[in-house]
Amino acid sequence: MTTHTLTNPKDNGKSSSGHRVSVLVPLPFPGPLDYLSHEALSPGELVAVPLGKREVVGCVWEATTHLPPDFQRPVGKTVPLSRLRTIGHKLEVQPLPPSLRHFIDWVAAYTLTPPGLVLAMAMRVHLGDTPKPALGWVRTQKPEEKIRITPSRRAVLDAASHIPMTTSDLAEASSTSSAVVRGLATAGLLEQVVISASSPFHPPNPDYGTPRLSEEQEEVSKKLTNLVEAHHFDVLLLEGVTGSGKTEVYFEAIAACLRQQKQVLVLLPEIALSTQWTDRFARRFGVEPAIWHSDLGAKRRRETWHAVAKGEAQVVVGARSALFLPFETLGLIIVDEEHESAFKQEEGVMYHGRDMAIVRGRLVNAPVILVSATPSLETLANVESGRYQHELLTSRHGGATMPSVSLVDMKENSPERGFFLSPKLCTAIDETLANGEQAMLFLNRRGYAPLTLCRACGYRAQCPNCSAWLVEHRARGVLTCHHCGHIERIPKECPQCHAENSLVPIGPGIERITEEAKQRFLDAKILVMSSDTLASPSATAEAIRQIADEEVNLIIGTQIVAKGWHFPKLTLVGVVDADLGLGGGDLRAAERTVQLLHQVAGRAGRAAHAGQVYLQSYVGEHPVMKALIANDFQSFMEQEAAQRRPSFWPPYGRLAALIISAATAEAADALAKEIALYAPEREGVQILGPAPAPLAVLRGRHRRRLLLRTMRGIAVQPILRDWLKDIKVKGTTKIEIDIDPISFL
Known part of the structure; x- marks a missing residue:
């Protein structure tokens, strides 16, 4: 592996004696930098090095055989030792293990990202030296x-x-x-x-709360346990209907891994899921797991990082960034709700947590279990090809039955003007609350209304920084952009024609549905669950407690309520706008919608009482609605596969997006056209664009997109490297590459 050098003639360390050491720093250099060391250093050790006028923490790096076979780092010059700057000092912390360093190199090569930026994700804690022991x-x-x-x-x-x-x-x-x-x-x-410091993480006991599993669960759990005990890399899809006890089943795989004295990583798509999940874990293993996500305080993050490196944190549950923790003895990775698009990071290093979890498992020779009631088409295609094993739980745990799903045709059962809940759904809610049970209303749209319109001149409130309408949040009295965060007060008159009291909200958001519910269900005890009301894990935990203790009986929520919650008294789910998400021409629009609504529907009737689900829709003949009503997820996914396979759309082909952004539309257009002129021409490769992105302006920057599509057997990375090698990016213009894009905004 070729390294790059950083020299400074004025540096004090001019001696030619010592060692040339490659150090990767968490910055966007194309590879490691060469430094001079007067002591022998081993790969993985963290060191403080001079960089310009400052000092940064880097990692001693080495050549790796785990890069894609076509990948080569840019060639740099070999500089004499006498011109190299000297390493400051070695940090007294655990070195990054080889498997993590290889993983960083692999992610960088796959995503076409400078490896230092990937390293930064593994060092997003203020490491410093190991804290001095207490005396x-x-x-x-x-x-x-x-x-x-x-x-x-x-x-x-x-x-x-x-x-x-x-x-x-x-x-x-x-x-x-x-x-x-x-x-x-x-x-x-x-x-x-x-003073001897005790670890804040107590070891889980695999035999603490052994569950009573059904015959089906027992059979599947044995296969998962055998997978762990085989001590080699493999991928298994654990599919099961909502409420089938998938978590309890894969807990047995965790127990098997703990008995081998190895570490376990569990990835969840949302931080909010950790609240109920950790409670279930504690009941099974006697202690809570280590938790890793961006909302942890700095001290707790440092403690967790060091505990993982020392093997003291045996089970870690976290968001996708937990993949970059320094596990020393990782023996099992579990990706829960593997279909969730939240596993894709769409800024900075653009990677998919599910796919990179499989890479991490392969590099440490550990099995990976993917878990979902509605698996992604990518995962199902790998099952079909024989690359992944597949286990299925077909029935709900404890004798509970699947909910009945009914369509509410909004053309025939429309609500009163200015309202959004149909008479049929309102009647069902009345009956549910009268029976002492809980109901849920789902609308995947924050705020009060997605658009504010002047009825006098037609003016629409738009973000000044983005190609997006401002969303009204009436509770706070503001209009806000959910893309860049721009906020302004709701004006009393139209900014364009100055007509007073002419601005009207168009369409419903969750606040507007809450307002309607308070008018319609006077005795209901309402709880709102959205990212605006549940800003922290503790707020989520309190909401879950209120539901469990039956302090509320009508839950109104956005997609956060679709996660793996278990509410025994919840028997009715009403989807306010089942058509939301079907438009826009997104490749995965139908797949995402059926997954989301199936998960929402799965919250109903998970215990003794049967569940009901009402889908309010204007397009009842849509395949998504038919699949949900028939509870036939498998047939729907087979239809999706049949539509994508002939034209080589993912997962039967490969995609990579090039996003060009610039301060002006002219600069963005110029670079996009230049890139298009160099577009590769070869069999099995197609270039789409350039064209304005659906969000043509984002955070004040003008955006253009090109899409590279190839047949499944053609790797996109070498094509992209060759295509862009001679492109010169000027000024503040940027090119971002998104391998395997999920969003097309």
């Missing part, structure tokens, strides 16, 4: 005869023992001051020792 005081055996013992000193000596206590704790226990403690230390009656 405490213990009583010595020195006699007291020749030392003046005051009442204060006597109190300290009586409180001290062979168990170390910090200065402040000992002073508090003896009701004296820290000066008295230090005086006794000077006199030799107290000795300072290291």
Whole structure:
């Protein structure tokens, strides 16, 4: 592997003696930088190195055989040792293990991202050196005869023992001051020792709460356990209807891994899911797992990172970024709700957490279990080709039945003007609440209304930075852009024609449905669940408690309510706008909609009482609606596959998106046209575009897109590298590459 050099003639370390060391720094260089070291360093060790006028933490790097066979790093010059800058010092922390370093290289090569930016995701904690150990005081055996013992000193000596206590704790226990403690230390009656720090993560007990599984669950759990005990890489899809107990089944695989003294990583698509999941984990294993996500405080992140590196955190549950933790003995990876698009990171390093979890498993020779009630077409295609194993849970746990799904034709059962809940759905909610049960209304749209319109001149409130309408959030009295975060007060008059009280909301958001529900169901105890109301895991936990304790009986929510919640008293789900998400020409629009609504429907009737689901729709003949009503997910996915296969759309072909962005439309157009002129021409490869992106302006930048499509057996990375190698990007214009895009905005 060729490395790049960083030299500085003014650097103090001009000696030619020492070692040339390659160091990867968390910045967008095309490869590692060469430095001079006066001590032998091993790959994976973290070091502080000079970079310009500052010092950064990097990782000693090495050549790897885990890159794609066609990949080569850019060639750099070999500079004499005398011109290399000297490494500052080595950090006293656990080195990054080889499997993580190979993974970083693999992700960088696959996503065409500078490896330093991938490394940054593995070092997104303020590492520094290992914190200095806490020190405490213990009583010595020195006699007291020749030392003046005051009442204060006597109190300290009586409180001290062979168990170390910090200065402040000992002073508090003896009701004296820290000066008295230090005086006794000077006199030799107290000795300072290291206080042993206990890990904040207790080891889970695989035999703590052994569950009672059904015969079907028991059979599948044995196959998962055998997979773990085989000690080699494999991928298995665990598919099961909603409420079938998939979590309890894969817990048995976790238990098998723990018995082998290996670590487990569980990926969840949303932080909100961790609340109920960790409770279930604690009931099964006696302790909570380590948690990893962006909302953790800095101290907890450092503790978790170091505990993972030392093997003290045996089970980690986290968001996609947990893939980049320094696991030393990773023995199992589980991707729950593997179909979720939230696993795709669409800014910075654009990677898919599910796909990279499979790569991480292969690099450590560990099995990967993908879990879903509505698997993605990509995963089903791999099952069909024999690349993945497949296990199926066909029935709900504990005798519960699947909910009945009914279509509410909004052309025939329309609500009153200005309202959005049909009479049929309202009647069903009334009956559910009267029976002492819980109901849920689902609308995947935040705010009060998605569009604000002037009825006098037709003006529409639009974001000044994006090609998007501003969403009204009436509770806060603002219009906001959900893409860039722009906020402005709701005006009292039209900004264009200045007509007063002429601005009207168009369409419903969750706030508007809540307003309607309060008018329609006067005695309902309503809880709203959306990212606006549940801003933290603790807020989510409180909402779950209120539902479980039946303090609320009508839940109104966005897609957060579609996750794997288990609410025994919830028997009715009403989907306010089942057609939302079907438009826009998105390749995966129908697949996403059927997955989302199937998951929402799965919240109903998960215990003793049967569930009902009402889908409000204007397009009842759409294949998505038919599949949901018939509860026939498999046939729908077979139809989707049949539509995509002939034209080589994913998963039967490969896609890569090129997103050009610039400060002006002219600059974006110019670069897009230049790139198109160099477009590759070969069999099995097609270039679509350039064209304005659906969001043609985002955060003030003008955007153009090109799409590279190839047949399944043709890798897109070498084509892209060759295509773009001579393209010169000027000024603030940017080219972003999205391999395997999920969103086409």
